[in-house]
Amino acid sequence: MSFNALVLAGSRGTADPVAVHAGVSDKAMIEIDGRTMLARVADALGAAGAARIIASVSSDAVADHARSIGIEVRRAAPGPSRSVAEALDAIGTPLLVTTADHALLRPEWVTDFLADAPADADVAVLLARRETIDADVPGTTRTYLRFADGDWSGCNLFHFASPRAVAATRLWQQVEADRKRPWRIVRRLGPGLLLRYLIRRLTLGEAVAHLGRVAGIEAAIVAARAGAAAVDVDKPADLALVRRLIADQSDRAPVA
Incomplete structure (x- = not known):
């Protein structure tokens, strides 16, 4: 399967604490087992069949x-949503989007997602x-969205499949603008769905589908x-x- 991919490798204009911790200028430049995180992501996308990879x-x-x-x-725009919107305008759809800090990315995750x-x-x-x-990475701490069908965490993989998908970036820009005022984000569900969310009767799929309809x-x-x-x-x-996870993978890799 051939596809185009965009890797978000920009910054918000301030020193990234992980980059500072690792002693590099940018988080994408952090090396893990001899490869930068950006290179690792590009390797996985290429192995999954990416025809073009754009950072x-x-x-x-x-x-x-x-x-x-x-x-x-x-060149990145101010904020990831604008960067994606501008890339969609220049590159077109379909477009797979991920991030440079997705250092564990594997080709099969990409192909399974698209399939x-x-x-x-x-x-x-x-x-x-x-x-x-929990079954795959016991003990890891993630941020979860809590819905009727369970707790979910994002995986930094998005597929913008059609030209209409640019509408999603406009909603994304609004969410970014309101990230310090979460009540404004939640109210986009409307009173009926918001009540269902609060009493854990709303599934994540229903919420995403509704937000999609809001965006058209x-x-x-x-x-x-x-x-x-x-x-x-x-x-x-x-x-x-x-x-640690990459070192464990290397240790388990067969010796040629």
């Missing part, structure tokens, strides 16, 4: 590194159930088959976990 970057250092490993470069996404969805989002994460598109969730797909590097503890 959305803020710094010259990341841009130079991306080009050195054969990745196209776009499992509903054919009629303008936008699909990969999320993992808590029990899937068909939006769907895809349940991750691997719990480790929910592990990214947001803080130093995540980096330590990812380093």
Whole structure:
């Protein structure tokens, strides 16, 4: 399966605490087992069949590194939603979007996600159930969305399947603007669905589908088959976990 992929590798304009902790200029440049996180993500996307891989970057250092490993470069806009919107305008759809800190990304997670996404969805989002994460990565700490059908965590994989998907980025921009005022985000569900959410009668799929209708598109969730797909590097503890998991994989790899 051939597809185009955008890797969000920009910054919000301030020093990233994980980059500072690792002693590098940008989080995407953190090395794990001899490969930067950006290179690891690009390797997985290439192995999954990506025809084009484009990095959305803020710094010259990341841009130079991306080009050195054969990745196209776009300058990031202020905020990930605008970066995606501008990439959709320039590259078109379908477009797979992920992040440079998704250092554990595996080719099969990408191909499974694309295969499992509903054919009629303008936008699909990969999320993992808590029990899937706990079975795959015991003891990890994730942020969960709590719904009637369980607790879910995002996996930093999005599929913008049709030209109508650009509408999702406009809703995303509004959510980013309101990220410090969560009540404004929640109220987009409307009073009926909000009540169902509060009493744990609303499923995540129903909530995402409703938000999609608000944006004028068909939006769907895809349940991750691997719990480790929910592990990214947001803080130093995540980096330590990812380093350990990759070291464990290397130790289990067969010797040629």
